[in-house]
Amino acid sequence: MKAHQGLRLKTYILICMMILFGPLGDVVLGKGMKHIGAMASWAPGDVFQFFFRTFTTGTIWLGIASLMTFFVAYILVLSWADYSYVQPASAMSYGLIALLAYFVLHEEITPTRWAGVLLICLGVFVVGHTHPRTTERDPC
Amino acid sequence: MLTQLLYIFLIVFPGTGGEICVSRAMKQVGEVTDFRPRAIARVIGRAMKVPWMWIGLSMMALGFFALLGMLSVANVSFVFPATALSYAVGALGGRLFLGERVTPQRWIGVLVVCIGVTLVFLGKG
Numbered sequence: 285m286k287a288h289q290g291l292r293l294k295t296y297i298l299i300c301m302m303i304l305f306g307p308l309g310d311v312v313l314g315k316g317m318k319h320i321g322a323m324a325s326w327a328p329g330d331v332f333q334f335f336f337r338t339f340t341t342g343t344i345w346l347g348i349a350s351l352m353t354f355f356v357a358y359i360l361v362l363s364w365a366d367y368s369y370v371q372p373a374s375a376m377s378y379g380l381i382a383l384l385a386y387f388v389l390h391e392e393i394t395p396t397r398w399a400g401v402l403l404i405c406l407g408v409f410v411v412g413h414t415h416p417r418t419t420e421r422d423p424c
Numbered sequence: 425m426l427t428q429l430l431y432i433f434l435i436v437f438p439g440t441g442g443e444i445c446v447s448r449a450m451k452q453v454g455e456v457t458d459f460r461p462r463a464i465a466r467v468i469g470r471a472m473k474v475p476w477m478w479i480g481l482s483m484m485a486l487g488f489f490a491l492l493g494m495l496s497v498a499n500v501s502f503v504f505p506a507t508a509l510s511y512a513v514g515a516l517g518g519r520l521f522l523g524e525r526v527t528p529q530r531w532i533g534v535l536v537v538c539i540g541v542t543l544v545f546l547g548k549g
Contacts, residue, residue, distance in 0.1 A: 294459075317495040338492065356464065359446060359471060364455040367447035368518030368526050371440075372511050372537055378544075391499050396547030403540030407511075411533030418525035419451070 291364065295416045298361040299373050302354050307380040309350030311388060316343035318389075365416040372411040378404045431494035432509070439487025440510040444517045445480030451522070452476065511537045 320341060323334040338344055361370055382401045385391045453471050456464070471477050515534045518524040526534075 313492070314495050317492060320496065322496045323493070356468070359450050360456050360459075360464065360467070362447045362450040363453055363467070366518060366524045367444060367522055368515045368524045368530060368534075370447075371443065371514040371518075372530075372534055375511065375537055378540075385499070389499075394547040397544050398547075400540040400543030400547055403543060404537050405540075407533045407536030407538075407540060409533075410536060411530050414527055414530045414533075418527075419523050 291416060295361055295365050295370075298357045299370065299376075301357040302361070302370075302374045303377045303380060305350045305354040305357065306374065307377045307384055309347045309354060310381060311347075311384045312343055312350060313347035314385075315389065316341050316347055319343065366418055369411060369414060369416045369418075372408055375404050375408045428494065428498060431490050431497075434490035435487045435494065436510045436513060438483040439490075440513045440517060442480040442483030442485075442487060443514065444521050445476045445483065447480075447518075447522060449474040449476035449480060509538065509541055511541075 317338070320334070320337050324330040358370070358374075378401050382393055382398065386393050449471055452474050453467060456467050458464075511534050515526050515531065519526045
């Protein structure tokens with residue numbers, strides 16, 4: 285019973301880290317990419333210019349650092365928990381994304397989109413009540 | 425719109441397939457019980473020696489660049505929920521490729537997530 289609770293606790297902690305750092309990285313990247321703007325065309329020169337501008341922008345690197353923290357939490361939790369558990373559970377981040385997009389990026393969010401975000405959170409709640417691990421330790 | 429659909433396809437399929445490969449690699453590495461920075465670094469080192477990790481990372485990189493491309497043409501609050509179609513693909517992939525027991529309750533949760541995603545799509549301002 286204790287091992288079961290311990291498994292759930294460490295799963296929740298790492299998923300919380302994913303929920304926090306994933307959207308943070310996404311929003312910072314979003315802000316950086318908006319600043320850079322769309323690629324002018326698919327011509328090699330324009331593609332090179334686009335990537336050069338992207339990877340010489342500080343905001344982009346801040347976003348990448350957040351996403352790397354997210355990724356470490358992600359691979360650690362996947363060492364024991366089901367992918368089909370972790371993936372939907374991490375969708376809680378959509379609520380956070382909507383809030384960040386609304387308050388930080390000042391994007392308009394329609395009531396329909398808010399309803400969608402709420403449903404996503406409800407789905408995550410349902411998935412979250414299943415057991416995090418349903419397989420043997422090594423599927424291979 | 426066609427460009428956005430192409431981006432969504434590139435984010436969802438290679439992205440989710442890559443995550444499934446990474447999940448497989450991490451199951452091979454084994455359950456992490458020590459969370460000190462050194463131990464975590466060792467786990468990452470071990471994971472990088474598993475071929476599934478590299479296959480997964482390559483596929484995820486493709487999804488990531490598609491994500492960067494899409495972020496430059498659409499709002500962030502639209503892009504991420506729209507790509508959540510990957511949850512249905514992920515549950516199916518977990519069952520087929522990782523042998524996970526996706527219970528009816530878990531499927532219901534995934535279905536609710538997908539309905540939410542559709543609403544987010546329809547609610548694009």
